[in-house]
Amino acid sequence: MKNIQQGFNFALSIDCVVFGFDGSALKILLIERNEDPFKDWWALPGNRVNVDESVDQSASRILKELTGLSDVYMEQFYTFGELKRHPQGRVVSVAYYAMLRLSGEKPLKPLTSFARNAQWVNVNQVPELAFDHQYILEKGLEKIKRRVRHLPLVFELLPEKFTLTQVQNVYELILNKKLDKRNFRKKILSFKVLKELDEKQRGVSFRAATLYKFDKRKYNKLYGKEISF
């Protein structure tokens, strides 16, 4: 029997495609690397997995280090295991997508040494990225395009109280196509998981829209885990 320790020669990393919605545009989080390889390049937030943490735990930790936020919605979507994707050795990367609301004060604090800077950039204005991160990003986008049709992910991007038009905007940005307003409202309300509030939008110079909340309890009761948006 061969020495089993020989087999422990991979590095494992996490890369996160972090989506954020600021009220009008769909953004993703990028960091500027401060370390070789790819020093000064933009990259997806990511880091090595520690041996004493699970892959999921690692993903949460890494995101927290870069945004200061915990309890962010994250989901593993693919593992990238090509040879030579990392110049320093065999690094296999498990990719996650994450979704969060961008409130006014974005709590970006790149605490890790290798990141000089973290920034939200518009999904369709992404610069050239380090490693195979361009590819990972594309795959992440494809993935949420599908998942958003079956899971109520968009509410992770929206503030607690939102208008129907905002919901529609998010869907349009993710699916990258215009939707009909009347049909969209009919459909989204037909799921009966949005609670209409007595409150209206404030501070707008036009007719104020009604605010809604996502009723998670009702969603779980009605659909278990699945739906078809």
Next chain:
Amino acid sequence: MKNIQQGFNFALSIDCVVFGFDGSALKILLIERNEDPFKDWWALPGNRVNVDESVDQSASRILKELTGLSDVYMEQFYTFGELKRHPQGRVVSVAYYAMLRLSGEKPLKPLTSFARNAQWVNVNQVPELAFDHQYILEKGLEKIKRRVRHLPLVFELLPEKFTLTQVQNVYELILNKKLDKRNFRKKILSFKVLKELDEKQRGVSFRAATLYKFDKRKYNKLYGKEISF
């Protein structure tokens, strides 16, 4: 800058959920382990990834070593990275599902030293499995239940020429529910990716059914990569 080599301390493995259809039952491939840990237990076919092969390559290699088959349809579906899933150290496993036709002579040849035996077992008669393989199997099943609705996976399980009833059987086994014969035929034919042959079933003691072929070329032309079975 810390020594980067310190980070290379993971082992990476592949586990395969291999589905096969023998004409009447949906089966999966199991091996009987001949090595510790879990010596004598049944397990999903799997093995370590070598440092000089990509994760996809590794999956193909491992499956070939166990079945003698190459060019099998395989797709990565999830990466299992919990702590302590392997008693000998930190092993993270990338799981694939595979689909193949079981012809009369099943070319099972467990060439690897750690497997004593390989066997097809009915999906709903699976014994207790080593490691977290029970869990991986469940996730694999869930996955193909979804994917089979959008991708023409079932034809990987069927022989080149098949009857519509066989197609329906496979769907029923995977989705685990009865389907209406007339509706099923209407739907499956409406996609226009099945070519009706001049040939009939032979050697049956009842009315022989018409044989069909999956027209891959037409499928690609019509649907790119997606569909909704």
Next chain:
DNA sequence: TCAAAAGTGTTCGTGGTACACCCATGA
């Protein structure tokens, strides 16, 4: 009073679902 977005119904076509009988074949 104007600009900007909110809010609202109907029609049409398609696709899903439910449902039962006759046909062809080999034993």
Next chain:
DNA sequence: TCATGGGTGTACCACGAACACTTTTGA
């Protein structure tokens, strides 16, 4: 001639898609 699966059509309903005007509000 019998047992076994092959093969077929219709009616109803639900849902998706297309489409335009009135209302409210603050500036």
